[in-house]
Amino acid sequence: MSNTDTYEREGVDQDTVEAVRTVGQKYKYGFSTDIEMEYAPKGVNADIVKLISKKNDEPSWMTDWRLSALKRWEKLVEPNWAMVNYPEIDFQDIHYYAKPKSMEKKPKSLAEVDPKLLETYEKLGIPLKEQIILAGVEVGVDGTQEQRKVAVDAVFDSVSVGTTFKTELKAAGVIFCSISEAIREYPDLVKKYLGSVVPQSDNYYATLNAAVFTDGSFVYVPPGVRCPMELSTYFRINAENTGQFERTLIIADKGSYVSYLEGCTAPQRDTNQLHAAVVELVIEEDAEIKYSTVQNWYPGDENGKGGIYNFVTKRADCRGDRAKVMWTQVETGSAVTWKYPSCILRGNESQGEFYSIAITNNHQQADTGTKMVHLGQNTKSRIVSKGISAGFAQNTYRGLVSMHPKAKKSRNFTQCDSLLIGDKCGAHTIPYIECKNNSSRIEHEATTSKVDDDQLFYCHQRGIGEEEAVALIVNGFCKDVLQALPMEFAMEAQALVAISLEGSVG
Amino acid sequence: MLYINNLNVELENEKKKILNGVNLDINAGEVHAIMGPNGSGKSTLSYVLSGKDGYRVTEGSATFEGREILELSPDERASLGLFLAFQYPVEIPGVGNMTFLRTALNSQRKSRGVEELSAAEFLKIVREKAKNLKIDAEMLKRPVNVGFSGGEKKRNEILQMAMLEPKMCILDETDSGLDVDAMKLVAEGVNALRSKDRSFLVITHYQRLLDHIVPDVVHIMADGKIIKSGGADLALEVENNGYSDLLAEYN
Ligand SMILES: Nc1ncnc2c1ncn2[C@@H]1O[C@H](COP(=O)(O)OP(=O)(O)OP(=O)(O)O)[C@@H](O)[C@H]1O
Numbered sequence: 001m002s003n004t005d006t007y008e009r010e011g012v013d014q015d016t017v018e019a020v021r022t023v024g025q026k027y028k029y030g031f032s033t034d035i036e037m038e039y040a041p042k043g044v045n046a047d048i049v050k051l052i053s054k055k056n057d058e059p060s061w062m063t064d065w066r067l068s069a070l071k072r073w074e075k076l077v078e079p080n081w082a083m084v085n086y087p088e089i090d091f092q093d094i095h096y097y098a099k100p101k102s103m104e105k106k107p108k109s110l111a112e113v114d115p116k117l118l119e120t121y122e123k124l125g126i127p128l129k130e131q132i133i134l135a136g137v138e139v140g141v142d143g144t145q146e147q148r149k150v151a152v153d154a155v156f157d158s159v160s161v162g163t164t165f166k167t168e169l170k171a172a173g174v175i176f177c178s179i180s181e182a183i184r185e186y187p188d189l190v191k192k193y194l195g196s197v198v199p200q201s202d203n204y205y206a207t208l209n210a211a212v213f214t215d216g217s218f219v220y221v222p223p224g225v226r227c228p229m230e231l232s233t234y235f236r237i238n239a240e241n242t243g244q245f246e247r248t249l250i251i252a253d254k255g256s257y258v259s260y261l262e263g264c265t266a267p268q269r270d271t272n273q274l275h276a277a278v279v280e281l282v283i284e285e286d287a288e289i290k291y292s293t294v295q296n297w298y299p300g301d302e303n304g305k306g307g308i309y310n311f312v313t314k315r316a317d318c319r320g321d322r323a324k325v326m327w328t329q330v331e332t333g334s335a336v337t338w339k340y341p342s343c344i345l346r347g348n349e350s351q352g353e354f355y356s357i358a359i360t361n362n363h364q365q366a367d368t369g370t371k372m373v374h375l376g377q378n379t380k381s382r383i384v385s386k387g388i389s390a391g392f393a394q395n396t397y398r399g400l401v402s403m404h405p406k407a408k409k410s411r412n413f414t415q416c417d418s419l420l421i422g423d424k425c426g427a428h429t430i431p432y433i434e435c436k437n438n439s440s441r442i443e444h445e446a447t448t449s450k451v452d453d454d455q456l457f458y459c460h461q462r463g464i465g466e467e468e469a470v471a472l473i474v475n476g477f478c479k480d481v482l483q484a485l486p487m488e489f490a491m492e493a494q495a496l497v498a499i500s501l502e503g504s505v506g
Numbered sequence: 507m508l509y510i511n512n513l514n515v516e517l518e519n520e521k522k523k524i525l526n527g528v529n530l531d532i533n534a535g536e537v538h539a540i541m542g543p544n545g546s547g548k549s550t551l552s553y554v555l556s557g558k559d560g561y562r563v564t565e566g567s568a569t570f571e572g573r574e575i576l577e578l579s580p581d582e583r584a585s586l587g588l589f590l591a592f593q594y595p596v597e598i599p600g601v602g603n604m605t606f607l608r609t610a611l612n613s614q615r616k617s618r619g620v621e622e623l624s625a626a627e628f629l630k631i632v633r634e635k636a637k638n639l640k641i642d643a644e645m646l647k648r649p650v651n652v653g654f655s656g657g658e659k660k661r662n663e664i665l666q667m668a669m670l671e672p673k674m675c676i677l678d679e680t681d682s683g684l685d686v687d688a689m690k691l692v693a694e695g696v697n698a699l700r701s702k703d704r705s706f707l708v709i710t711h712y713q714r715l716l717d718h719i720v721p722d723v724v725h726i727m728a729d730g731k732i733i734k735s736g737g738a739d740l741a742l743e744v745e746n747n748g749y750s751d752l753l754a755e756y757n
């Protein structure tokens with residue numbers, strides 16, 4: 001790493017602090033946009049599923065796929081093993097489809113999208129229009145600043161409102177579009193891969209998602225192609241009493257590479273909202289996917305009222321030899337999070353990495369971690385989890401490392417660190433380990449620490465105020481994970497760390 | 507600059523008195539040294555002045571440039587220009603030394619209404635000051651004090667002081683743990699900062715440091731108060747005879 005590079009990374013911490021200062025409100029994404037919406041009636045049944053399918057102009061094979069998922073879901077019961085508590089969800093009291101009326105007729109280009117929608121995205125700081133998208137700046141290896149492009153797909157409640165840089169991506173052979181478009185335009189690819197990583201009946205929420213998912217993103221990177229820019233999706237829940245069920249499918253064909261970013265926000269509301277997404281990653285031989293998430297759904301207020309229930313199934317399948325996947329997540333939002341981005345290491349010498357920061361404050365609850373399933377020989381996995389709890393929050397790391405009989409000479413390293421702020425919160429580490437061969441190695445390290453008064457005083461004595469000091473110390477604690485994020489996200493993530501811990505000390 | 511009047515302090519959680527009426531007047535531009543036996547309250551005085559939790563002021567006052575400071579938060583005092591070089595500098599894992607310095611400097615500038623330094627300006631200044639203290643680029647990048655040797659930590663404190671340019675510098679045993687050469691560097695660092703608007707309170711056990719940083723006044727602290735003050739030669743007396751005569755004289 002060159003000096004400049006390191007320094008710039010260090011400089012990021014400063015930007016955080018600046019960002020914190022400029023953010024007056026606690027949850028800056030808490031506005032809602034006054035847009036006329038079209039809702040499906042509340043509840044879920046075959047008619048609703050058909051309606052969603054019809055609204056998306058889907059072929060009949062897709063409708064049937066959804067209906068079979070619904071059938072299975074109706075027989076399942078909601079799981080309760082996670083270390084989270086929430087009142088029972090009435091799945092019939094939720095709208096499963098909401099879309100801005102202006103999207104009635106699908107816009108052909110961004111220019112046709114309702115300016116109010118674009119305004120919302122602008123308020124969120126998302127550079128949706130192509131011009132603004134050039135804003136992402138990264139320091140190159142030689143220390144010069146070069147402009148970097150990020151292609152964005154934005155999902156507003158249930159529907160995708162536009163994907164940027166389509167033409168440029170197309171020239172490279174990369175398909176990046178909403179999943180509803182992919183179902184219409186690339187049925188063969190979708191048929192081949194949809195549900196191949198997270199089967200329809202995988203779990204309660206994933207099955208519900210399979211029946212009612214409304215939109216999401218689709219990426220296909222052809223063999224040997226290095227995707228020329230970061231791909232990014234922003235999800236926003238706007239409408240009240242609406243569930244968001246998006247589905248993302250990313251395929252990296254042989255020898256290809258793609259880095260994908262996902263950001264989420266929701267307005268401040270008293271009622272809880274459900275978000276049950278499914279993300280499937282397929283990584284073929286010698287291909288690599290980096291998938292980063294900054295999850296900042298509304299966490300509820302100081303007393304635990306409102307907030308998003310975030311029940312997400314994310315899984316990567318390293319199908320080919322030497323396939324690589326890296327999950328990086330910064331989870332600061334949501335009232336309840338239930339999420340385990342996992343890696344199936346099927347190909348020989350395939351690699352899975354999971355870097356996670358989970359911050360819970362006030363009454364937030366998070367039960368998150370990963371599963372590393374080693375099937376192939378010489379497979380490697382690495383888990384770095386940083387859990388931060390403040391207020392009355394509960395933060396659980398739950399992780400599975402499984403070495404199958406054929407996964408000879410495979411290795412896992414797990415590092416799980418918890419940081420407590422105050423004495424009313426909790427941190428729990430629940431590692432599950434299975435090893436069915438004797439040539440593999442599994443290492444697990446775990447620590448729990450508290451934000452130390454002496455560290456805080458040291459910062460204060462140098463002129464650093466209360467909240468800035470906590471942000472600085474916590475960002476230091478998370479450094480290993482923040483460094484795994486793409487530059488643009490690292491800054492946003494650091495700012496989020498600071499914002500989500502506001503009011504946690506003093 | 508700093509006027510301490512009849513300062514009485516006890517621990518917050520137990521009824522234990524530590525400072526028993528400290529009086530100390532430090533004018534602008536002066537260097538004062540405090541010596542005294544272990545446990546006499548020297549560090550406690552520096553903590554109370556800089557606002558650490560855990561102590562209760564039962565009587566007395568401290569004014570800094572005409573302002574009563576004992577009610578202010580630690581960061582407010584720091585921004586007014588009060589600096590403490592810690593006897594035991596604290597480690598902050600994952601936070602780069604440079605990030606820490608820049609955050610501190612810009613926080614102080616901001617609270618004084620001065621424009622923040624740009625990354626480039628900051629970098630230039632910090633590199634130059636680090637060089638004077640023989641702190642290399644690698645140490646600047648490492649997390650604050652993590653894995654630093656005792657002497658490196660102390661030099662790092664002086665670097666922070668040089669960057670923050672405080673008006674009142676309290677050095678708590680900055681010389682302990684330094685080798686001869688490092689002590690010279692630190693003393694040079696301090697002397698370079700000496701000016702008519704800046705004052706120092708140097709807590710030390712050894713005359714050695716005071717050969718390099720020649721004090722205007724030397725105080726002897728015992729049992730939570732200042733029992734004797736004098737010129738630079740008072741330190742020499744302590745070095746040669748220890749505290750027993752002074753303590754006997756006082757009692
Ligand atoms: N937080 C505390 N809890 C209990 N005792 C304390 C605390 N802080 C200070 N003391 C006690 O107060 C007395 C003065 O301590 P202080 O650290 O100020 O001494 P000092 O003069 O700096 O000593 P040294 O030369 O060894 O550094 C000691 O007896 C110490 O044990």
Ligand SMILES: [Mg+2]
Binds near residue numbers: 548549550593678
């Ligand atoms: Mg001491």
